[in-house]
Amino acid sequence: MAIDDFAFRKGSNYGTLICDLNTHQPIDLLPNRTKASVTDWLTMHSEVVLVIRDGSNIYRAGIDAVNRPMVRIMDRFHLIQILYRWMLTSLQRFLPHQWSYILNLSNPPNQTETESKAEELQEIKIDMKPNQQKKWELIQVIKKQHQTGQSIRSLAKAHHLSRNTVKKYIELKEPPTNKRKRRSTLLNGYINLIIIGIENNLSSHQIFEQIKQQGYKGSYRFSQFLYKDLQPILASIYYTYSNGVIEGQINRLKTIKRTLYGRASFELLRKRVLYHM
Template sequence: MEVKSSAPGHSCPGCGSWPTRVHSSYLRFPVDRPVGGRRVRLRLRVRRFVCVNSSCGRRTFVEQIVGLTRRHGRWTERLRSTLASVGLALAGRAGARLAEVFGVSVSRSTVLRLVEELPDPEPPAPRVVGVDEYATRKGRTYGTVLVDAETRRPVDLLPDREASSLAAWLAERPGVEVVCRDRAPFFAEGATVGAPQAVQVADRWHLWHNLSEAAERSVAQHRRCLQALTPETPEPEAVTTLVEETASSPWPTGHRFADRVRTRHATVHALLEAGHSRRSIQRQLGMTYGTVKRLADATRPEELFTGQWQNRPSKLDEYKPYLDNRWNEGCTNAWKLWEEIVPLGYLGSYQTVRAYIYQKRTSPRPVTARPPAPRTVAGWILRRPESLPEHDQLHLKTVLANCPELDALTRHVRSFAAMLTERHGERLPEWLDAVRQDDLPSLHTLAAGIDRDRDAVIAGLTLPWNSGVVEGHVNRIKMLKRQMFGRAGFRLLRKRVLMTP
């Protein structure tokens, strides 16, 4: 395409005058956006003008067509903006591949450079802001993302999650009225210092998640009460000695998993007795802190063999108590037992039933249904009662009838759920007082943490604001970060997060 300018003159970039005297002209060949699947190159004739202002340092200059060219540019401004938009959406490699599809040969580094050359976005001043952390390197380096909860758009990214950084950002925007956050102490401190006029709102999902973790710990502390769901099985006299020797351990000596746990348990306790801290043991053994804590808290390695480490869910689990009762009554025919549980709702195969009966018949130890895992029982407590299947409701009633502590836990969980769903935050002080009256250490710990952040929790249980939109942007940041395969420095990541439409 042959193009030329029809303007009589051009503004001097040095002094701003408007000369019309042409010194000379020459051709430029910038590449434009493809049209109809075909590449477009402009044959552009540009003029060199003579600046008549004697005080101007420029004697001559070349005209630049606004919106089309720039100095030393081989692409038109339209093509540059298109490639920058592709880079914002797809990053380097994927953006370069897409550019090849519509006929522009460009490298991944060039696509990223075009994104970096975009002007830094100016963060707006929201009225309701949501705050959360995102990981640039999980477990090591974190940043802070701020989202306008009303428009659901990210407004800024901070390179760290320090309270001072958040406080400085909020101090520059005195119009912030509400700060939605989780219960992290650095966000609470930053919001208090930077925006003392704002109402802090603790996120309801995080409150329920904290309560679910405390409920599971409480159930685990009363796991003996779960034995009420398993029928007692008489032990044959011939294997009584063997059963007594191995009753404390689900796995005998020589089992690969059991031996590994016993070895780790002994190593951790030996280091603890030598005076090492748990953090020091974590670094020496290359374990996570949670693993070291579980090993250190267990007085015997056999305590670690219970729960979900040894139980894998099976379709037969909820029918094993029935099979155990029928076995104790003298029925040992696997086919007959399978025919009996199918009308009760069993959807598994006959082979699963036969394997369970064969294990009961040949094992030297009594094989019975194991009690449900603490997480399973905690799930029964945390779910709405009307949504529980009938057999789970019966199992839960049996557990609560045999354990007053878990019965009290269920009452507290359900009252908190009603307070959360119906937005009655004014009931929180009464709930905290009721929790402290029962012997539930895990809930006491939760109540102490809530009490330290009482105003924000009450606001979270009362106001309609929450951090849900912020969590969505955290997931989006993970996707954008992975698209760039480790090349996402903070400046580039910030532009992609804030400028992508």
Template sequence: MVIDLSVRRLFCDARDCARRTFTEQIEGLSTRYGRRTPRLQDLLRVIALALAGRAGTRLATMLHTTVSRVTLLNLIMALPEPAVTAPRILGVDDFATKRGRVYGTVLIDGESHRPIDLLPDREADTLATWLANHPGGEVICRDRASTYADGARARAPDAIQVADRWHLWNNLATAVERTVIAHRPCLHETDPQASARAAAAAPAELNPDTGGEKWVVTRTRERYLAVQRLLARGWTISAIGRELGLARHTAGRYARCENLHGLTDRTIRTTRLDDYKPYLIQRWNDGCTDAARLFREIRARGYPGRTPQAVRRYLRPLRTVAGPVPAPPPVPKPHRVAHWIMRHPDRLHADEESRLKDIMARCPQLNAVHRHVRAFAQMLCNLQGENLTVWIDAVRADDLPVLHSFAANLHNDRDAITAGLTQVWSSGPTEGQVNRIKMLKRQMYGRAGFALLRKRVLLT
């Protein structure tokens, strides 16, 4: 449709007027120097805010409007920013603009769940400056990071800091899994058949030529002792790795290990082959003893290994056993046992509950962990933060080094954690905004910067 519009051309008679002639504008239809009508301009702004550049261009093309992605981004940048006011309940969390490299901070209103500002980094000074310019916050909901705690303490000392409950539960889950890993021998059933299998597999840790310990076991023990010795002197993980010629994650694994037996004893290690061992025993008893053939069969069943070496090592001690070999009972993975401990008892299946009871009966430490987890869950769900000190003392009374570290971290941030276990406020709405920022960021590939992302977050 083409509109043939006639308008008046106006002249100014004043001699000192710089504009001698101009064209009459029609309200709602035309603007000075405008290439589009105000209605079309508003439509393109809505498209730009919803879809940003290239996606917005494709939608505009379907609406018979030709526009470039840069034009849509410029429409966003031309919009005025909303007024920033300090909310009574402030939610703080970080988000990644370039994962692992560049991070920002999102601030939301804890009552309306609306974002109120985005900060270009996640430094304590940046948050402190924002709080100094926007005083009046009464509650600050944050995660367990010390950066935001320091920034809030510097410029809003009277505000109540509330540690998020989900992060507390997640940190506890990590501590529980590390404790289960430290007690992996307890996951194995101590029945006579299991003992026979362990005895048959024990020669795999010895050198068949000399009868002594394998060099891998010796090296593992020496590395563990060296890392623990340097760790006791106060060395960092990076410095230990450089000193011993180890990768940082390898040095960290030796530093976090609390059970050397779990590193050197192959019979209690969890491997990718564990799920396929019952099938290998069944085929072995059927008469198939070719390791290469068995490797091809389990590869067809989903085994991720690329070489048959692990299969050969597992079958080697079986060649000295006369008669059929009993199938090993399934050994649960440590992360699965930790999941059973962390899950609500009413949501456990009957077999999971039975296996968990057997494990706790064999291991008093895991039984104590299960008891502490239940107490913490009761405190978290019922908002009984006044019981936090009692819970920390109960954990310290048991021989659970990993939980001791978790309890020490709770004690160092006791006020915020007590408030998190007492107040109804949490960082849940802030996490929702972080997920929304991730979605908006994915749409803004190209050279779109932080300022554009900030405009979209605050205006949508």
């Protein structure tokens, strides 16, 4: 069987859809997405010998709580998504610091780079997104109108902005950016140790053990994820099953929900989803 969730109301209430991997048809619909409901359903259906799921911790815990041997598989698509997110997180944490460290050694800033920065500011309009470009054009209009003698109060009224916003726009000398400040993390105090470990070709686990000895309180979360889901991950490589079947049925479920205009009870929705022509 395959198991996945769907939204009654996105971000609020979720249910669970269960499909037969052989017939590609839905076999049950659960009104919630909890560990207990998954465990109870599997306990009542002892004929289930293989389960494929996404990376949900709820479904993993519910399936693992069933006290009988079953083949547990993690869907390859979701596995690749998780690996991709972890890779991006690692790159964002380590590589910017590593590259800035290397560049500072090999390419110290020179006068030519400083002079070219002014030219880049002139061309920054080309690289801006449409909404940023529109905002920058409005700022230019407000600045020109203020230079002609219009007061901040009249400009605020004309452009439906607060006086503080108009004042801020007038004082701007370059396009505003939406870059957020980097949040401080537990790793901030160990960046130099991590860079040294990378330069010495240490593995991520060896680097983790080193910074842990220096007082790092964080966890080696990715290794924990691999350890907890090792058997389902290996099974996803061995078996050819995927969650594609249930993803298609969830699309069908969404279509049925739309035809009911949000006025149907769960029981009616369940009957409509489980009905086979």
